[in-house]
Amino acid sequence: MTTLAIDIGGTKLAAALVSTDLRIHERRELPTPASKTPDALRDALNELVSPLKAQAQRVAIASTGIIHEGTLLAINPQNLGGLMHFPLVQTLEAITGLPTQAVNDAQAAAWAEYHALADGISDMVFITVSTGVGGGVVSSGKLQTGTGGLAGHLGHTLADPNGPVCGCGRRGCVEAIASGRGISAAAQGDLAGCDAKTIFARAADGHEQARLLVQSSARVLARLIADVKAITDCQRVVIGGSVGLAEGYLAQVRHWLAQEPGIYHVELSAAHYRNDAGLLGAALLATGEKS
Ligand code: ADP
Ligand code: BMX
Numbered sequence: 001m002t003t004l005a006i007d008i009g010g011t012k013l014a015a016a017l018v019s020t021d022l023r024i025h026e027r028r029e030l031p032t033p034a035s036k037t038p039d040a041l042r043d044a045l046n047e048l049v050s051p052l053k054a055q056a057q058r059v060a061i062a063s064t065g066i067i068h069e070g071t072l073l074a075i076n077p078q079n080l081g082g083l084m085h086f087p088l089v090q091t092l093e094a095i096t097g098l099p100t101q102a103v104n105d106a107q108a109a110a111w112a113e114y115h116a117l118a119d120g121i122s123d124m125v126f127i128t129v130s131t132g133v134g135g136g137v138v139s140s141g142k143l144q145t146g147t148g149g150l151a152g153h154l155g156h157t158l159a160d161p162n163g164p165v166c167g168c169g170r171r172g173c174v175e176a177i178a179s180g181r182g183i184s185a186a187a188q189g190d191l192a193g194c195d196a197k198t199i200f201a202r203a204a205d206g207h208e209q210a211r212l213l214v215q216s217s218a219r220v221l222a223r224l225i226a227d228v229k230a231i232t233d234c235q236r237v238v239i240g241g242s243v244g245l246a247e248g249y250l251a252q253v254r255h256w257l258a259q260e261p262g263i264y265h266v267e268l269s270a271a272h273y274r275n276d277a278g279l280l281g282a283a284l285l286a287t288g289e290k291s
């Protein structure tokens with residue numbers, strides 16, 4: 001059985017064929033269209049999967065947003081160019097003619113990363129620091145999706161009551177400060193308008209403002225991890241997303257977490273599957289294995 005796995009993020013769309021032994025073939029990427037209208041995303045997804053669909057027997061989607069009953073509902077529509085609602089499963093079934101299922105991107109990635117951990121770990125949390133900040137919680141070996149798909153949306157917990165307003169409507173969310181978009185939005189002067197990738201590159205060259213922007217993201221993430229430890233008592237936190245996986249970032253998060261009282265410390269690691277965790281988690285969930 002070959003699964004056509006799709007990962008829909010705020011910055012990029014990825015798709016690949018995933019074989020039963022969880023090997024990735026023919027991976028493709030396209031930029032995520034920044035448009036309020038669903039047509040742009042539908043057209044981009046059509047272009048993305050067209051060369052792959054004839055070789056697959058089913059579709060498994062990991063997508064940014066709250067995924068409930070096959071529909072994408074943005075908690076932060078700014079991450080998708082203002083798009084609030086998208087009929088995900090219906091659209092991919094129409095494009096491919098294949099049975100399709102969908103789950104939140106960070107929840108999917110958590111499930112893949114949980115399977116990559118050593119035996120004996122039953123409680124783990126995955127956090128993606130990417131366009132937004134997303135999360136997935138595995139508790140007693142079960143992936144938590146909640147009653148409406150909201151479980152694990154750690155980016156929308158409070159980092160700073162006086163912080164910037166988040167696209168979800170709340171002030172001071174972790175995502176508004178620590179995410180790629182948050183880092184970019186806070187940039188001023190010669191960094192104004194730069195994306196997070198550029199700001200990380202400038203920080204590595206010793207640019208002071210860039211260094212402080214990266215530091216503030218890592219610091220907020222460390223506090224979030226301390227909160228996550230207090231809430232879940234997890235044995236491991238795995239960090240993914242292009243910001244989370246950027247060189248030196250995890251070391252900074254470890255540094256700030258070490259400043260918190262010892263009870264909140266937890267082992268941290270970088271995503272084993274790197275940027276493919278969402279694709280593989282969606283494929284794994286589609287195997288029907290009980291979560
Ligand atoms: P998505 O959110 O679509 O899943 P990513 O995980 O690639 O995509 O996250 C996109 C964010 O990561 C953007 O804000 C981008 O500027 C930033 N980014 C991409 N590459 C890097 C990098 N090498 N270092 C730091 N940030 C990066
Ligand atoms: C946002 C939210 C989450 C998602 C997270 C990471 C939307 C559209 N997305 O908090 O559902 O898991 O971003 O998404 O409201 P990514 O695009 O950064 O991978």
Ligand code: ZN
Pocket residue numbers: 076155156157166167168169170173175176
């Ligand atoms: Zn928010």
